[in-house]
Amino acid sequence: MKAKWISLVALMIAAVSVLSACGGNSSSNNGQASGGAAQSQELVVTSFGGTYDEAFAKYVIEPFEAANPGVKVTLAPYTGVTKLAQGGGEKIDIVQLDDFDLIEAGNQGLLSELAQDQFSNWSNLYPQAILNGNESKTYGLVNVFGAWGIAYNPDKAEAPTSWNDLWNPEVKGKVALMSQWIPDILLTAKAVGADYENMDPVWTAFKELTPSVAQYYSSFSAPESLFGTGAVTMAAWFDGRATAMKEAGKSVEFVIPEEGGVLIRSGLGILKDSANQELAAKLIDFTLTAEAQQGFAQDLFYGPTNKTVELDAELQQKVVYGEEGLANLLAPEWNELLPKREEWLTKWTEATTR
Amino acid sequence: MPRIQRYYTIMGWIAVAYMAVLFLYPLLRVLVESLTDDGAFSFQNYADFFAGKVYLEVLGRTLWISVVSTVIALVLGYSLAYFIATRSARSQGLWLMFVLAPMFMSLTVRLFGWMILLGGEGPINSFLTGLNPDWELSLLFNTTAVILGIVHYILPFAALNIYTSLKKMDAAVLEASTMLGASSARTFWRVTFPLSLPGVFAGASVAFALSANTFLVPIMLGGPSNQMLSNMAYDSIVKIGNFGLGSAISILLLIVVVLALSMIGRLEKGGRHAE
Numbered sequence: 001m002k003a004k005w006i007s008l009v010a011l012m013i014a015a016v017s018v019l020s021a022c023g024g025n026s027s028s029n030n031g032q033a034s035g036g037a038a039q040s041q042e043l044v045v046t047s048f049g050g051t052y053d054e055a056f057a058k059y060v061i062e063p064f065e066a067a068n069p070g071v072k073v074t075l076a077p078y079t080g081v082t083k084l085a086q087g088g089g090e091k092i093d094i095v096q097l098d099d100f101d102l103i104e105a106g107n108q109g110l111l112s113e114l115a116q117d118q119f120s121n122w123s124n125l126y127p128q129a130i131l132n133g134n135e136s137k138t139y140g141l142v143n144v145f146g147a148w149g150i151a152y153n154p155d156k157a158e159a160p161t162s163w164n165d166l167w168n169p170e171v172k173g174k175v176a177l178m179s180q181w182i183p184d185i186l187l188t189a190k191a192v193g194a195d196y197e198n199m200d201p202v203w204t205a206f207k208e209l210t211p212s213v214a215q216y217y218s219s220f221s222a223p224e225s226l227f228g229t230g231a232v233t234m235a236a237w238f239d240g241r242a243t244a245m246k247e248a249g250k251s252v253e254f255v256i257p258e259e260g261g262v263l264i265r266s267g268l269g270i271l272k273d274s275a276n277q278e279l280a281a282k283l284i285d286f287t288l289t290a291e292a293q294q295g296f297a298q299d300l301f302y303g304p305t306n307k308t309v310e311l312d313a314e315l316q317q318k319v320v321y322g323e324e325g326l327a328n329l330l331a332p333e334w335n336e337l338l339p340k341r342e343e344w345l346t347k348w349t350e351a352t353t354r
Numbered sequence: 355m356p357r358i359q360r361y362y363t364i365m366g367w368i369a370v371a372y373m374a375v376l377f378l379y380p381l382l383r384v385l386v387e388s389l390t391d392d393g394a395f396s397f398q399n400y401a402d403f404f405a406g407k408v409y410l411e412v413l414g415r416t417l418w419i420s421v422v423s424t425v426i427a428l429v430l431g432y433s434l435a436y437f438i439a440t441r442s443a444r445s446q447g448l449w450l451m452f453v454l455a456p457m458f459m460s461l462t463v464r465l466f467g468w469m470i471l472l473g474g475e476g477p478i479n480s481f482l483t484g485l486n487p488d489w490e491l492s493l494l495f496n497t498t499a500v501i502l503g504i505v506h507y508i509l510p511f512a513a514l515n516i517y518t519s520l521k522k523m524d525a526a527v528l529e530a531s532t533m534l535g536a537s538s539a540r541t542f543w544r545v546t547f548p549l550s551l552p553g554v555f556a557g558a559s560v561a562f563a564l565s566a567n568t569f570l571v572p573i574m575l576g577g578p579s580n581q582m583l584s585n586m587a588y589d590s591i592v593k594i595g596n597f598g599l600g601s602a603i604s605i606l607l608l609i610v611v612v613l614a615l616s617m618i619g620r621l622e623k624g625g626r627h628a629e
Contacts, residue, residue, distance in 0.1 A: 210578050353579070
């Protein structure tokens with residue numbers, strides 16, 4: 001009996017030491033990599049997958065690697081704030097996230113503060129492209145803009161003009177909104193005239209809307225199949241994906257409702273624990289160049305965040321472009337909203353899960 | 355100790371250590387997390403669960419959907435298993451492959467297939483609207499679609515468990531029953547079925563546990579009123595960032611599933627006494 005216990009304990013110790021040895025190895029590797037800049041260096045960047053990765057490889061990684069011989073950029077799967085906070089960012093240098101996640105991660109102390117002198121393109125950015133956390137510290141820079149509005153199937157529904165058209169009985173059962181998504185909550189607040197201190201009318205509105213919702217979808221790409229299979233005719237969505245779908249010959253149109261849309265921003269931040277701070281800043285600078293942003297607008301219909309980007313007249317109509325394009329989009333004040341996020345999303349869940 | 359036995363003992367302890375480090379430890383962490391609020395021990399997360407009516411409602415819905423799906427899967431699975439077990443020995447392998455084949459593909463892809471099949475422009479609706487344009491049915495994003503998807507997911511598990519117990523049956527027993535003059539229906543209900551019950555109970559346990567923990571099916575085939583408890587746990591933790599509540603939901607789901615499984619186990623034992 002005693003011998004059994006001893007062998008069990010020995011096994012446990014062996015297992016734990018193997019696990020910790022793995023952890024130890026990787027950190028010492030990181031240490032070595034930062035030592036010699038001339039040696040081959042690897043930069044790990046999380047990304048969103050699919051066509052975004054293709055554009056990122058073409059317009060950012062290729063020119064960056066050409067300009068920095070010996071540096072290899074590797075794309076890693078999307079990693080959210082929850083995972084980063086649990087130590088999931090150990091091997092990552094740069095994260096690509098939505099604006100609110102970058103600010104949240106920054107405020108949680110996971111990201112490095114960015115300084116203007118590290119970025120040659122900083123002064124050309126629209127102010128909305130600079131993501132500040134608490135105490136005005138900059139934690140992320142936005143490389144693509146999008147607009148949150150309404151996409152619809154013109155064969156089956158009239159063009160919506162207001163956010164309230166999602167409540168229209170004609171589209172009952174054929175509406176999709178995004179699940180736990182603050183921009184949908186903000187636009188609903190605007191449509192019902194609620195202020196952020198008293199959101200009860202918003203939850204009531206969601207309760208009324210829910211029976212006519214086919215699905216609260218969970219990923220940005222979900223409406224593609226929802227429209228594709230004819231399961232929905234109207235959805236809260238963003239311009240880039242909707243335009244790409246339309247360009248592919250599908251019956252989908254995109255409008256910004258009269259209440260305005262929400263500015264969707266995706267950007268990049270550097271993890272505090274990354275051993276390649278300088279190089280990481282350099283790579284982010286490459287995502288902000290006029291050439292890269294032109295490419296993203298052409299291939300993915302994302303709006304440029306760099307003021308110097310010139311797009312041809314046709315493309316200007318399809319993406320968020322220039323001061324006018326930004327004027328009717330609400331850029332949420334995430335530092336004020338994030339403290340309310342947990343309460344709002346819990347209330348939202350309770351209103352919509354009946 | 356004979357050598358071979360010592361070998362298995364050591365392997366067994368390695369498996370136990372593996373379970374302890376990689377399964378029990380994380381589970382314990384979830385339990386601790388569920389009992390922590392603002393860094394102190396508290397039942398607040400459980401209080402929140404029972405105070406917000408929506409969670410209890412979703413718990414009830416999860417159980418209801420799981421029970422219905424399990425029963426359907428058992429009836430279909432039994433028929434399927436019986437059908438295969440009575441084929442010629444040579445073709446049984448092929449039939450089993452046929453049952454298993456869907457499991458080689460990711461569930462996401464299979465559920466996407468269901469979305470196409472049930473969608474507004476899918477074959478079923480195209481056929482119906484071809485007959486009469488007003489006959490379009492909404493087949494997606496409701497409870498039926500979710501149950502359909504779950505049954506699809508758990509059916510192979512139910513069928514294989516039942517098949518195994520049917521195969522283990524001694525052919526001589528069935529022969530004896532027939533020779534003593536029992537009709538084939540009587541033989542089935544008095545001999546075959548009772549002897550296959552261990553497989554039915556094993557299949558029921560696996561099917562129920564898988565259904566109650568389903569996460570993907572409600573996301574893809576369900577509407578807002580079809581979300582299950584796993585979805586709420588995920589949303590709490592990943593989207594809302596409330597680890598405590600998410601952990602409490604997970605623990606309660608675990609408790610409910612364990613209770614249900616022990617009920618199934620008790621039913622099985624009760625059945626044995628009656629034999």
